[in-house]
Amino acid sequence: MDKINVHTDFASLPLLITLSAPLIIYLLYHLVLFPLFRSDLRSIPGPFLAKLTDLHRLLLVRTESAHEHHLRLHERHGPLVRLGPNNVSVSSPAAISILYNTRTRYAKSDFYPVMGNVAHGKVVPTIFSTQDESVHEIMKRPIAQVYAMTSLKSYEALVESTEIFFFDRLRELADEGRPIDLGKWLHWFATDVVLEITFGKRLGFLERGEDVDGIIQMIEQRFSYVAVAGQMPWLDKLLHKNPLIAFLSGLFSKPTMSPVMKFALERIEERKREFREYPEKRGEGRDFLTRFLNIQDSHPNIPDFWIISWCQQNVQAGSDSTAITLTSVIYHLLKNPDTMETLLAELDNANLPSPIPWDIAHKLPYLDACIKEALRMTPAIGIPLERVAPPGGIELCGNYFRGGTVLGVNAWVLHKDKKVFGEDAASWRPGRWVEASEGERKEMERALFAFGGGSRVCLGRNISYLEMYKVIPELLTRFKFELKDPSKEWALRNAFFVYTKGVEVTIQRREK
Template identity: 40%
Template sequence: MLLNEVIPLLVQYWPVVLVSVVVGHLIHNKFWNGLHKHPGHWLAAYTNWWRFWDVWGRKHEWTIIRLHREHGDIVRLGPNVLSFADPRAIKIIYGLNKGMVKSDFYPVQNAVSKGRRLQSLFSTTNEDYHAKYRRCVNNAFAMSSLVNYEPLVTSTLSVFLDKTEQLYASTSKTCNFSQWLQYFAFDVIGDLTWSKRLGFVEENRDVDGIIAFLGKFLSYAGPIGQMPILDLILEKNPIRLFAQRIGLSNTVFPVTLFAQTRSNERAGEIQKIKAYGVPDDQSNPRGVDLLTKFAQAAHDHPEFMTDTQVLASCTSMVFAGSETTAISLSSVFYFLLKHPRVYAKLMHELDSAVADGTIESRANRTVSWSESQRLPYLDAVIQESFRVHPAAGLILERIVPPQGIDVLGTFVPGGTIVGCNAWVLHRRPEVFGHDVDAFRPERWIDASPEQLKLMKATMFQFGAGARTCIGRNISLLEVYKLVPSFLRRFEIELERPDSEWKTHNAWFVRQTEFNTRFRPRKAPPSSI
């Protein structure tokens, strides 16, 4: 009886009902769990559409820096999202055994195979799954494994230097340096993962269009990750995935196909390793690649490390292994070119190191990992580049456990999404000095031991805690080898000295319009 009376009223006054529901929803968002006390853009308190559109604008890193400078250490980015700027919050939000888990932002970046998501170490939100997965592959990414990987990196580096001379230095042609560095990073991933360069450098092209695909995918994942439900309507629509599982759709995720194709080329060898393990007497002068180590993990942990996990591991290398390293390399070279004094000072260090024997005088002028670790100004330049232009441009989201958590005296209710942004943390004056917006490598040399320890603890380019980027050591190996080797081999200049690059925050802040020219560098005097 009551329903018969209510329905006609709802139909008659539906505009009023609709407006009331919307207003009620917005007011609920505004005051959700008391988060209204935290400042931010006024729209952020009412709807996640604000952060969706801001991230879509591709300059979110500057928005969040400005908001924190205006409003302080806690800024509201959405009805249920808080950003923290105080570096002391890192241990609380990302520390071990805090009960914090990744948000639904991360599964948006799952690759798909035959209609099923591939959970990677990076994208999974299941902490138990992550812990088991990491135990299986942790040895492959340990710092001690670098000795195995350096020959593989050196192999690609030598080809890259020779092709740079052939294509650009000897022709005076303009180079799209960011793209060229990404070709290098991709071929390194090929060598590290499959012991095979993939042809990006040799052929000077985007093989299979995979870099273009990654660019589009990350441009999608950044804003869509602010409202993950959109992914279930668009790319990972359950109906669409079901159609792939039963064979009605033959759509294949390009990165998955890319990784699968390369792995299939060694299917017989990998099946033997999974069955019997890597022979103790097997030697490879070029180093043991990651696919071999993933297969060994499948042999050691067959109950967990299935073919799906091996494929997911290879896919993750394609996803994360090239983009972030290329961004970091571009940053180092760009800031050197924009600061001639720093460039000259670094070249003096390199030449002095060759003269006194710290760097071996090789014919191709490459620098080894161990040699690079004895160059303090090189380290300062690289660390400062990481600081000023970290790869990740969004907060690394975590969900507060149901009981809530105290973050530096502020109680945050359970279910709230919290996080820190590297661009904000890396610009804390009390940590890095008053000139945080300036590129000044000397800050890493002049700092007291206590201050240097604080600075290193605040650096967030690889994340923090149990979910720190597992490939960070490989990325560092590439950066510390390529930068000095390239500088010893070539002189670099901007195509237009007054030009500025453009950046595109697609979750990772990649660079465009970084055009350069190279000249072969004359061998320095034998003594300085």
């Protein structure tokens, strides 16, 4: 009997295979043959596995050093590298004016909605994460002027308020004589500044000398998840944005609110209450929140969650990008003492007032060169900013890509282009910006992609510029920094933003 059963089971296999054959052929074609032999991407070089699955690029990002992997791939293969079955990394200055121009506005890829938070079962759009250009335009239009440099100059007093407190804390640390992690202190400073100019109130990172309520760590973890899950966006729909998982989680735990969200909601409610009681104060506020609420008052159709979204975006993106560049400037100056001497000579000879006004600071040529060189060497974002080719396709670097192909430029790769930045593009040399002819300098500036480009260029870039140009000269003329171990290299952790680690320094007061 056993033999008969076994024979009967195996006899059914051909029928099973016959019935399954169409499905097997379909999967084989769509998952292996089509990606492998796709005509428009067949000639694009890259790792073999990248032609078959997005898992390859996910694993690269998971290493937290994707920028280094992408740079090596482009050094080996040239301006076009295939990172996935439908994903190509582009490293060409010409690609910026095509992929990110303000006229055609190519759609963002499915990577971006991964950044969105879920409320009441729906993904809440933000200016940065929305794929819908009309939604982006509607959300951006009312506040665009608030971010113009002419408006941001009115925030100088708020930046200076936090600066003064920061310098007091650094004097205390200098007197104590113990080494500090400069990257951490600059991150706390940048976060307190952006909170001050957004809400008119700091949260106390500098006062306490710590990551208050783990907010910075929480933001890093969030971007780390986004960077990885965004390589295969369906994972986010399965995990983070799955209604079933959200329902089951709600059965076993109460929903929690992030400290940033809690702080934002408290400030918004506090400000609204103040305006109800003292309407005349509406015209007195200098921070973003007051201006956002005034905009809402004149545009009643603006929902409250837009105010929250605008404020949160300031904090989450503004603090990280600024802190990374501030740390990069000082780290590279300390590792290259000749450039530090050149900058200090410029600052000393300029006979600068204190606090240093933006109108003076941004005109100092070598300071400007150092900040641009830091943005070039260590752009804050370390993965490609993806766009989708339009239905009619697109031509880049002499290659045609059919509609729907995901294409993106990684600033970390583009900024090492020797044709644009010289044979020493991998080295720190601020002088390249000063010595270049006007034409060469404009070419380098066009290729500077640290804040993205086109209609989706980082809205808060001027906030970063304002902070950097004001605080760096003050820091260097007030204090002398030395690396605790000059032979030690810093560590970089790519979690969408490329975070700096291990910049330990000693501080001394500098005679003025």
